[in-house]
Amino acid sequence: MSTTALSAVIAATLAAPAMAQEVSGDVVKIGILNDQSGVYADFGGRSSVAAARMAIADFGGTVLGKPIELVDADHQNKADIASNIAREWYDVQNVDAIMELTTSSVALAVQGLSREKGKITITTGAATTELTGKQCSPYGFHWAYDTHALAVGTGGALVKAGGDTWFFLTADYAFGYSLEEQTGNFVKANGGQVLGSVRHPLSTTDFSSFVLQAQSSGAKVVGMANAGLDTQNTIKAAAEFGLVQSGQQLAALLFTLAEVHGLGLDAAQGINLTEGWYWDQSDENRAFAERFQKEANVKPNMIHVGTYSAVLQYLKAVQAAGTDETKAVAAKLHELPVEDVFAKKGTVQANGRMVYDMYLFQVKAPGDSKGEWDYYNQVATVPGAEAYLPVDQSGCDTASFAAN
Template identity: 85%
Template sequence: MRFKTLLLAASSLALVAGAAKAQEISNDVVKIGILNDQSGVYADFGGQWSVEAARMAVEDYGGTVLGKPIEIVSADHQNKADIASNTAREWYDVQNVDAIMELTTSSVALAVQGLSREKEKITITTGAATTELTGAQCSPYGFHWVYDTHALAVGTGGALVKAGGDSWFFLTADYAFGYSLEEQTGNFVKENGGEVLGAVRHPLGTTDFSSFLLQAQSSGAKVIGLANAGLDTANAIKGAAEFGIVQSGQQLAGLLFTLAEVHGLGLEAAQGLNLTEGWYWDQSDENREFATKFEEKTQRKPNMVQAGTYSAVMQYLKAVEAAGTDATAEVAAKLHELPVEDVFAKGGTVQENGRMVYDMYLFQVKAPGESEGPWDYYTEVAQVPGGEAFLTVEESGCDVASFAN
């Protein structure tokens, strides 16, 4: 009888503890916002496809966490920091969004991460490149998940110089991301014994690269580094093909170009392009299985940004589960603590400054005759260990001591 009484008491305590744990989910729903460019130059880079990747993650997680539903909301920030900040503020203050992810465009990501630190909310950036996110403008609640300008510079810049591409000229997008990518790649070129012959900056979203390409061509540089992204890079490559730049012996280096943009451009124009990505669909059976499922929903293969967004959502949900709550400080602590082991990253770790460290890859785009079909576009040239690809906390410039304040 006494044993039965104790058992009932233990069961009651377990039920109370379970109910208390379930109540730790604010507003009875875990709500994640995907904020990115869905109509501009980066619409294929992440866009609606990142939203679909986030929904896949929720579906694969089971649709609930700690017994509460998971909801994805999304919006187009149009590559404007003010629109992004206003959207994020409304999401936090009115819609009770718990975390914001993707954040294509560095200016947008920095603005939203800054607001999120003020609001004590989590951001996981998968679509922007600036190292400032985990550097001087780091946040205890900010995480950088997929790539950054340092990793791209190491992967593409360092490898090409070692292969003989020791003189560079840059075509650079005229905003923070472009400047950072040009600077960091240029530094790697020079550290490896190469030289930078010059650079020219172009407006975001320009369609005529003629004058910029002529300057690059006349420089005589062995490598023309495209320090831009999305349609800007695609239009620059199209222009280079028209001028016969590659045929005349110069190489093009797409410092931020993904599978989505290669597909849109076509192998005829993109062949021979060197680029760095953190993930490719045809690297393993697990990747191929994920890509097939993604393609069934979207009619396209995922690039690193979309696969990385899937990973970020999954890891956030794992952190909520591990923390037993969606409270920001507790979830952030788990995001720093938990290893990242999923279809996107193997053996990934999260530094104190929020930088997720994992291996990157240098690829070369195949010639049309080498491809066995749609989306078969890359030949892997080199693997770049995460410890080389990303800055350490000490190198980053992040004042992690301030996180305790």
């Protein structure tokens, strides 16, 4: 069955029998659940909450004549805390959908709970392909990026440029494993070798022993399968031990504008990275970024603008469905094209993966930057069809959705 036909089947399965305008509790309530105080606070954090507020305001503040309410919380990168918050939001506060969900272990736990509760999640902050793979959900959607897109973008560029031996420095949880596996598979499929890997705890402060193992491997490329402050601290330790000076390259497999800003161009220059959005790509992006900076005091990265897009698309789906009932809204989320400041000609696969173009960037040298936040040169576009796995290769059992 083709992806188009399969999407039609899923949409038909999820469609509610009645399309009369109906909003539960006379309010549409959205929750932003993410890391607001830890290693990923700059990656998403309060800035993602600001993005969600902007989306609600841009939609008009109401949907189907009912108010839109936003709640948010800090999950502290702990799946049990996130699940408890999500359960309370659903059972007591009547939250309709939860979004952002930084940290893959958190996103998987909350998406699983949401499937049981018959609620929608739209993940923008977590990376694992398991969200639309073996642990997919008829009510789960994955926006912004995933580990496969990062592997194709950053990993592909470096292998083609001669970086054919790799060693991975990996965050010791689901996201890190997935990113290492996806990138390693891509390296090997293109004739390269993976010489080894070492795993580090989330939020560790001392990367010395991990960096020394990477250095002693002799690999041409050290792939940093981590994110946020962990990546920044890895780069600092690599500079201390002279990895780049000794001839090795650093591959930041998940590195965004927020982390480049925090690290500074002196340390980050020359690093290749993949993002799904950059503020200086177009007049539309620049105008949005200027508005966003007034709200959040930073230029947005792909997580922030992806959250804006996810909230906006959810509200469009509620409007189109004529109700906030989960099955009807999920059907519209699968059906509607994604066309906004974040994604052009975006489509949602039957497994919930939103497909749109990604971009390979290289961080500018300090002398090439025209000012604060002018950090990237765009190197290449990675078409969505290449960046993301097709449904039949994702591991998602979409046939099981019929039971929900």
